Amino acid sequence: IAGITQAPTSQILAAGRRMTLRCTQDMRHNAMYWYRQDLGLGLRLIHYSNTAGTTGKGEVPDGYSVSRANTDDFPLTLASAVPSQTSVYFCASSDDREGNEQFFGPGTRLTVL
Amino acid sequence: GQNIDQPTEMTATEGAIVQINCTYQTSGFNGLFWYQQHAGEAPTFLSYNVLDGLEEKGRFSSFLSRSKGYSYLLLKELQMKDSASYLCAVMDSNYQLIWGAGTKLIIKP
Numbered sequence: 468i469a470g471i472t473q474a475p476t477s478q479i480l481a482a483g484r485r486m487t488l489r490c491t492q493d494m495r496h497n498a499m500y501w502y503r504q505d506l507g508l509g510l511r512l513i514h515y516s517n518t519a520g521t522t523g524k525g526e527v528p529d530g531y532s533v534s535r536a537n538t539d540d541f542p543l544t545l546a547s548a549v550p551s552q553t554s555v556y557f558c559a560s561s562d563d564r565e566g567n568e569q570f571f572g573p574g575t576r577l578t579v580l
Numbered sequence: 581g582q583n584i585d586q587p588t589e590m591t592a593t594e595g596a597i598v599q600i601n602c603t604y605q606t607s608g609f610n611g612l613f614w615y616q617q618h619a620g621e622a623p624t625f626l627s628y629n630v631l632d633g634l635e636e637k638g639r640f641s642s643f644l645s646r647s648k649g650y651s652y653l654l655l656k657e658l659q660m661k662d663s664a665s666y667l668c669a670v671m672d673s674n675y676q677l678i679w680g681a682g683t684k685l686i687i688k689p
Contacts, residue, residue, distance in 0.1 A: 509584065509667070509679030510623070525676065557622060564675040566611045566630065571622035 470494065473558050473572040480548050480579050488543045488575050490558030498564045499541040500525075501533060503554040504574075510557065516541055517564055548579045582606045584680035586668050591686045592658055600653045600666050600683045608673025614642050614653045615667040617682065623667055626653070655685075663687045 471492040480486050492499065497518045502510040512525030516535040530552060532544045541560075545552055555576050559569040583605045592598040604612070611630040615623035629635055629644035629651060641654040653666055665682040672678055 507681055509681045510669075510677075511679070512676060515676075566628070566671060566675075568613070568625040568628065569677070571624070573622050 471558060471560055471570055471572040473556075473575050475575060476573070477576040478578070480545075480577065482549055482579055483547050486545045486548055486577070488545075488556055488558075488577070490541045490543070490572055491539050492541075492558075492560045492570075492572075493539065494560060494570065495538060496560035496562055496570070497538070498561045498567075499535065500559045500561075500569065501531070501541070501543045502557045502559065503527065503552075504557060505554050513543065513556075515564070548577075550579045553577060553579045582670075582672060582678045584668055584670060584678055586666075586680040586683045588681070589684045589686065591688060592655075594658055594660060594687055594689050596658050597654065597656050598658060598685065600655075600668075600685065602651045602653070602668035602680060604649050604651070604668070604670045604678075604680075606670045606672045606678055609646060610671040610673065610675055612642075612644055612651050613669045613671070613677065614651075615669065617665045617667055619664070626666075658687050660687050660689070 474489045500515045501513040514533040516522045558572040561567040561569045586602045614626040617623040627642035634643045639656045667682045668680040669677045
């Protein structure tokens with residue numbers, strides 16, 4: 468692995484289903500983030516983690532949950548998907564939260580029908 | 581509320597210079613970032629300004645005026661590969677990045 472990876476690349480999901488988006492980084496970064504990107508809007512922060520074992524809520528956390536059991540992995544779970552969660556989801560990481568460049572994964576395109 | 585404003589779309593000619601503006605109103609300020617995002621791809625880091633002034637990096641330069649809540653990204657000697665969206669983001673007092681919607685730059689031959 469080089470950098471930050473996400474899986475799946477894309478997914479079509481029925482409303483009401485549970486879905487976990489996976490994110491893994493090999494840069495030993497402390498901080499990790501989940502964003503969603505919708506047409507005409509800026510990236511919006513869903514959840515973040517400053518370091519393994521801690522998580523925090525971003526701007527749009529409702530309907531999503533995260534965990535950070537170790538440094539490398541930061542999965543995002545949609546407990547019961549709704550059509551408004553149709554979006555492109557980006558995972559990112561940085562050395563820490565304070566003024567450091569964020570590195571982004573390739574994204575997951577999720578469609579909820 | 582927090583707000584980042586940048587033009588939706590700009591068009592420029594190959595070989596020319598273009599300036600993309602960004603104005604912001606945020607709760608605190610811990611730096612301003614510019615990212616490039618090609619269609620269907622992830623954003624990639626271009627520049628970071630935390631002090632007033634101009635930062636130059638090859639064909640790209642970024643300027644910041646904290647008193648005016650204003651930044652610009654200057655792209656020189658435009659190439660076709662510079663066709664992309666350019667995202668302005670400000671780090672607020674909670675060290676959270678607030679993102680603009682992006683400026684789609686179209687380069688014409």
